[in-house]
Amino acid sequence: MTFSLEIKKELSRIEEINDCCKKYELVGLMRAGMSLRKLNGRPRLLFITENASLSRHVFSRVKEIYKDSPDVFMLKTRRFRSHTVYQLEFTRLMEDAVHDILDDMGIILTEDGTGLKYKPVSIKKRCCRRAYLRGGFLATGSISDPDRSYHLEITFPDDFLAEEYIKYSKGFGIEPRKIMRKGHTVVYLKEGQEIVDFLNVIGAHVALMKLENIRIVKDMRNQVNRIVNCETANLEKTVNAALRQVDNIKYIAETKGLDSLPPTLREIARLRLENPDVSLSELGQMLNPALSKSGVNHRLKRIDDIARKLRT
Ligand SMILES: [Zn+2]
Known part of the structure; x- marks a missing residue:
């Protein structure tokens, strides 16, 4: 299992989470991870992931908060190797009376139905800000194997969302940088200590310990080499x-x-x-x-x- 997957598993299993934070974790998840696809001229709102535990997590969180759930599709693809892609479709939820779920997430479908726009979200409590940051990482985040290098990134469909994510990160003393890649904005951290701090903020404590141990061993090895x-x-x-x-x-x-x-x-x-x-x-x-x-x-x-x- 990759380190990214390990962390996401850990994060989807966090049980001690305040009620106030649940919605904001979902806000983070949906704002980073929601995408719009057209099918027969109709817009489809999808949260797509290859991570089974993440798809279950989003599904049950939506159900818990909104008493309704997205439609789930499992697709087998053979593009690189055979694997499963989970599509959570929110189109019906949006069309039904429950469409304020999107409003809650600060996501707006443009008038012509071809794109998504985002309203600023204001998150007051610190615990909820952590939850929002965790949601973003869960949706589109990845981290390199720390045995090799230190790199953590989260991809956003819109620069506005990236800026918002950076703003809330800064509230915890973490200063990510951003870069454009294929029409998306990538927010990233490249320094071991910052990644450790970030994992602490989003509550990935097991992963944090593992990363710290690797850093200690690496540091000692470097020191011995220097001597x-x-x-x-x-x-x-x-x-x-x-x-x-x-x-x-x-x-x-x-x-x-x-x-x-x-x-x-x-x-x-x-x-x-x-x-x-x-x-x-x-x-x-x-x-x-x-x-x-x-x-x-x-x-x-x-x-x-x-x-x-x-x-x-
Ligand atoms: Zn909270």
């Missing part, structure tokens, strides 16, 4: 420095001879030649009296300087 990379880089630097020192000392020995060096430098030069792979501190420990790492470094730098002058 290893850093240590490798340091080691490389140390080895390169030692090679350079040995090279310079040999050059001095072959040209002017090591005896040309002052006694302190001569001593460290011999030690370095004999121990090309020990650290500066270890070299310092071999001296009598012992010398600090920076003291050893200083002497080796002077040898480097002498060699450089000899070479030019």
Whole structure:
């Protein structure tokens, strides 16, 4: 099961939901998910999903609130692989006396019957705003597999709806961005922490824990990699420095001879030649009296300087 499907399953099963919120979850669901199709010249209002548990959820929520239910059609398609598409049709509900369901959702059929328009909805209570955001995600939201990347998006048929969704998200400190795609507006989040916050707002707590765990493991892996990379880089630097020192000392020995060096430098030069792979501190420990790492470094730098002058 994809992570999206997992979250939607969890969200459709939330049982502790206030009565006030039920309608607003439906508002979120319908505003994002309702579409208009023409059949024999007649407009059909459809909520289409491949998610069985979501179709059941919408069906029973409508029935609970409006004491009537949409007509359900199951279609088997074979476009990519064989799968089932659920169509919840609201056309009859709209034509019957109960058509204020659409009005409640702030959805208007245009005069010529070819499109949908949206009235602004004003949601007062914070709990209901969460429910509205959850509805939108349930309808057209998706999230990438967090093992790979962080991306969450919700698609809206109208830019006005996207703006409204962003506005209510901002009320919870979440700032999604939007982009146009194939005549729809896509509202999206790309940052792990924001996605975690969003899942918290819409009440997907199980999914949130799972995402957090993956983030922790990822973070640790990155940290370990950083440390290893850093240590490798340091080691490389140390080895390169030692090679350079040995090279310079040999050059001095072959040209002017090591005896040309002052006694302190001569001593460290011999030690370095004999121990090309020990650290500066270890070299310092071999001296009598012992010398600090920076003291050893200083002497080796002077040898480097002498060699450089000899070479030019
Ligand atoms: Zn509420």
